[in-house]
Amino acid sequence: MAIIEVHGVHKAYGGRPAVDGVSFTVDEGEIFGILGPNGAGKTTTVECVEGLRVPDAGTVRVAGFDPAADRDQVTRLLGAQLQESELQPKLTVREALELYSAFYPDPADPYALAERLGLDAHLDRRFAKLSGGQKQRLFIALALIGNPRIVVLDELTTGLDPRARRDTWRLIEEIRDSGVTVLLVTHFMEEAQRLCDRVAVIDKGRVAALDTPAGLIDRSAGSTVIAFTPSRPLPDLGELARLPGAVSVSAEEADGRITVHGDDDTAVAVISLLAGLDITARHLRVLETSLDDAFLDLTEQDA
Numbered sequence: 001m002a003i004i005e006v007h008g009v010h011k012a013y014g015g016r017p018a019v020d021g022v023s024f025t026v027d028e029g030e031i032f033g034i035l036g037p038n039g040a041g042k043t044t045t046v047e048c049v050e051g052l053r054v055p056d057a058g059t060v061r062v063a064g065f066d067p068a069a070d071r072d073q074v075t076r077l078l079g080a081q082l083q084e085s086e087l088q089p090k091l092t093v094r095e096a097l098e099l100y101s102a103f104y105p106d107p108a109d110p111y112a113l114a115e116r117l118g119l120d121a122h123l124d125r126r127f128a129k130l131s132g133g134q135k136q137r138l139f140i141a142l143a144l145i146g147n148p149r150i151v152v153l154d155e156l157t158t159g160l161d162p163r164a165r166r167d168t169w170r171l172i173e174e175i176r177d178s179g180v181t182v183l184l185v186t187h188f189m190e191e192a193q194r195l196c197d198r199v200a201v202i203d204k205g206r207v208a209a210l211d212t213p214a215g216l217i218d219r220s221a222g223s224t225v226i227a228f229t230p231s232r233p234l235p236d237l238g239e240l241a242r243l244p245g246a247v248s249v250s251a252e253e254a255d256g257r258i259t260v261h262g263d264d265d266t267a268v269a270v271i272s273l274l275a276g277l278d279i280t281a282r283h284l285r286v287l288e289t290s291l292d293d294a295f296l297d298l299t300e301q302d303a
Helices: 042-050 071-077 093-101 110-116 132-144 162-177 189-195 213-219 264-276 291-302
Strands: 002-013 016-027 031-035 057-062 078-081 150-154 181-186 198-203 206-211 224-230 248-251 258-262 281-288
Touching: 002 042, 002 181, 016 031, 016 042, 016 057, 016 181, 016 198, 016 206, 031 042, 031 162, 031 189, 042 057, 042 078, 042 150, 042 181, 071 078, 078 132, 093 110, 093 132, 110 132, 132 150, 132 162, 162 181, 162 189, 181 189, 189 291, 198 213, 206 213, 213 291, 224 264, 258 264, 264 281
Parallel strands: 031 181, 031 198, 078 150, 150 181
Antiparallel strands: 002 016, 002 057, 198 206, 224 258, 224 281, 248 258
């Protein structure tokens, strides 16, 4: 069942479209990712969902409510961590949690939430003294303090080190497992591939693709990448392109490195072909296509 419905949304600034006909739905209980390069229109789209901006055209519904016209109802349903968030530097974690809990008629227990998010040992620490990861945990807590059905997390892990980022990913999974729908805005492909049930790729204000991470990868140029440097030039590069499952072949002029996109059968066929030609595949790598590859393919096709 869709808890967020976005249909034909347009939003322009100074005559330039930031969002140009975006449509998608988010099912209750899923982690739905919005993925795209900087300036693609991701944040403007979710700000229309949050009720922070009003679309120039199109409709947005959150659990059946219009975020602009029914702001009070949507505020009770939806918690948000904005792309850029700050608190007063001298405010402590305890004070922030108690302040935000006072905004809601039936808030979550702030101290239970602090314990759940690993902030219980830092309740009396001022905001300015928190690490980047601790600040992000606090912003998640503030987004959850109203017991929302939906939480919007906008580029949550930007600036975090790898360990803090992975710890935050586990928290997001726990939030989803508790029954909260998560709308996750990110430009980290690994993050989207790890967390999201479905992903909308937004590029130049439009939805370039919408699918599961695995479905987006399947749309890209082959599910397997074979890269190698031949010990001597191949007589006919076209032989690689004609192998079973091969989708594309490219060669670097500088070092002669060859990259073949295909499937598992293609990888075996490449090795067999090279062996028959008595050519050694130096620096051979066989990789599964990632969401990075799919994203580049999709946005290049859109361009």
